[in-house]
Amino acid sequence: MQRTTISLSILLLATAPAVTLAGTHSHDMNRAEMHASARSHSGQGVVNKVDLQSNKVNLTHGPIPSLGWPGMTMGFKVKDTAVLQGIKPGQRVTFEVVNEGPKQYFLTRITPQK
Numbered sequence: 236m237q238r239t240t241i242s243l244s245i246l247l248l249a250t251a252p253a254v255t256l257a258g259t260h261s262h263d264m265n266r267a268e269m270h271a272s273a274r275s276h277s278g279q280g281v282v283n284k285v286d287l288q289s290n291k292v293n294l295t296h297g298p299i300p301s302l303g304w305p306g307m308t309m310g311f312k313v314k315d316t317a318v319l320q321g322i323k324p325g326q327r328v329t330f331e332v333v334n335e336g337p338k339q340y341f342l343t344r345i346t347p348q349k
């Protein structure tokens with residue numbers, strides 16, 4: 236009887252850490268996903284002007300509920316002009332915008348609609 240109790244305790248000790256680690260890991264992954272979706276916002280609009288010299292693009296975009304924005308015409312910056320490759324005035328586009336601080340909005344993706 237004594238022997239059975241001891242081997243059961245060892246079994247529990249051996250399994251417990253594995254369960255805890257698995258739980259922690261999936262929690263961290265969920266947190267990372269929440270941060271990503273909170274920072275990247277999708278929108279649709281029409282291109283007015285592309286300025287490759289100053290890394291800017293002017294869009295008339297529809298409402299972006301995740302930012303609390305109504306539709307408007309405004310300029311966005313890009314960090315890399317590669318994002319603006321093949322983008323021309325008059326195109327209907329979908330785009331992704333990230334907010335990196337007060338009035339710091341950058342387009343990370345802009346794709347013509349077919």
Ligand SMILES: [Cu+2]
Nearest residue numbers: 304307308309
């Ligand atoms: Cu806007």
